[in-house]
Amino acid sequence: MRDRMMSVKKNPAELNDIYIVGRLIGFGNYGEVRKVEHKASKMYRALKIISKRFLPPDKLKRIYYEIELLRKLDHPNVIKIYEYFEDSEKICLILELC
Numbered sequence: 001m002r003d004r005m006m007s008v009k010k011n012p013a014e015l016n017d018i019y020i021v022g023r024l025i026g027f028g029n030y031g032e033v034r035k036v037e038h039k040a041s042k043m044y045r046a047l048k049i050i051s052k053r054f055l056p057p058d059k060l061k062r063i064y065y066e067i068e069l070l071r072k073l074d075h076p077n078v079i080k081i082y083e084y085f086e087d088s089e090k091i092c093l094i095l096e097l098c
Contacts, residue, residue: 048092
């Protein structure tokens with residue numbers, strides 16, 4: 001499990017340099033989920049885009065908690081997080097496509 005925690009990190013690169021963003025899968029109050037393709041491996045993953053624009057500070061804190069929680073979990077019944085991207089407007093989580 002320790003190796004998984006070390007490998008999940010904030011990616012400083014641009015999302016579009018690494019992934020091809022595809023169709024909309026779903027949406028919610030603070031963002032949307034899209035299907036993406038990892039350019040190097042050709043693997044499909046889910047991209048959860050969370051807009052910071054109208055996100056209250058307590059909700060933002062919960063997003064960071066979700067990232068930390070997913071980083072620490074490695075179980076077949078729990079969705080995996082591969083990496084995440086962040087800028088001043090949004091947080092983008094790259095997750096296992098279920």
